Amino acid sequence: MPKSNKPTRKRGFHAANVAVIGLGRFGSALALELVNGGHQVLGIDTDDRLVQSLAGQLTHVVTADTTDEETLKELGLADVDSAVVAIGADLESSILTTSLLLQLGIKQVWAKANSKSHGKILQQLGAHHVIFPEYEMGRRVAHMVSGESLDYVHIDEDFVMVKAVCPESFSGQTLADLKIRSTYGVTVVATSHGDSEYSPAFPDTVLNTGDFLVVAGRKAPLDEFVQLD
Known part of the structure; x- marks a missing residue:
């Protein structure tokens, strides 16, 4: 019997321990999605109403001031795999919290930026990942509103994936017949x-x-390509 080249086992699933700081719309949605994915999530916010609204939905949720170093240590933040700073409009708290998390030696610190200048400061502090959710969503929706595509996702700054309707001129032909990659410089993946x-x-x-x-x-x-008829 010929030897199979297929892997004999799948990569094991690793349930991460993640701290999400700032439980507004972005932070709470992120935290709940992580929990749904089987991860352990510690949610933190200074607003007790937000904390109470997520009680029982996250692994742990507490009301705390994350600009205080001792508080972070008492909460065991140094032991998490990743931390996400999703603090909204309070830039000072966002910057100080990010700085303290980095000082604690957390392996992966993700920080939400509300502007390019805010993001630049977070990058200078050494945040491992700086994200611009409003900016990215705005770019994505723009392509959908214009009718260019049904969905548009940036994988990297100059590499994207889109969901588009098949041009009528392609109907009845195979991908081999159309030579899309050599003709248009893009790849149909599904x-x-x-x-x-x-x-x-x-x-x-x-x-x-x-x-x-x-x-x-x-x-x-x-x-x-998405503008083809």
């Missing part, structure tokens, strides 16, 4: 016949009018 069931795309995949395509590539050629 297709769907107008429903939620997506299948990986292969050279012999036949495209039809009404199909949805998941396409990946650099921003400029991909922006041109």
Whole structure:
């Protein structure tokens, strides 16, 4: 019997211990999604009403001032795998909390920025990841509102994935026939016949009018591709 090249075991799932500081709309949504994914989440906020609203939904949730170093130590923040600073409008608290978390030696510190200048300060402090949720969502929705695509996700600054409707001129042809990668500089990675069931795309995949395509590539050629008729 020929030897199989398939891996004999799957990579084990690692349930992370994550602290989410700031339980507003962004922070609470992030924390709940982490819990739904099987992770341990410590939620922290200075607003007792927010804390009470999430009691029983997160692994632990406490009311605390995270700009105090001793408080962070008492809460055991030094032992978490990752911490997310999702504090909203209070820039001073965001910056000071991020700085203290880095001093505690947390492996991965994610910090939400409300502006480019705020993000620059967080990067200078040494935050491992600085995120701009409003900015990223604005860019994503712009492409949807304009009708260019049904969804638009930045993987990196110049590499994106989109969900788009199959151009009518492609109908009845295979990906091999269309030579999309060499012609347009993008790659169709999955297709769907107008429903939620997506299948990986292969050279012999036949495209039809009404199909949805998941396409990946650099921003400029991909922006041109989604405008094809």
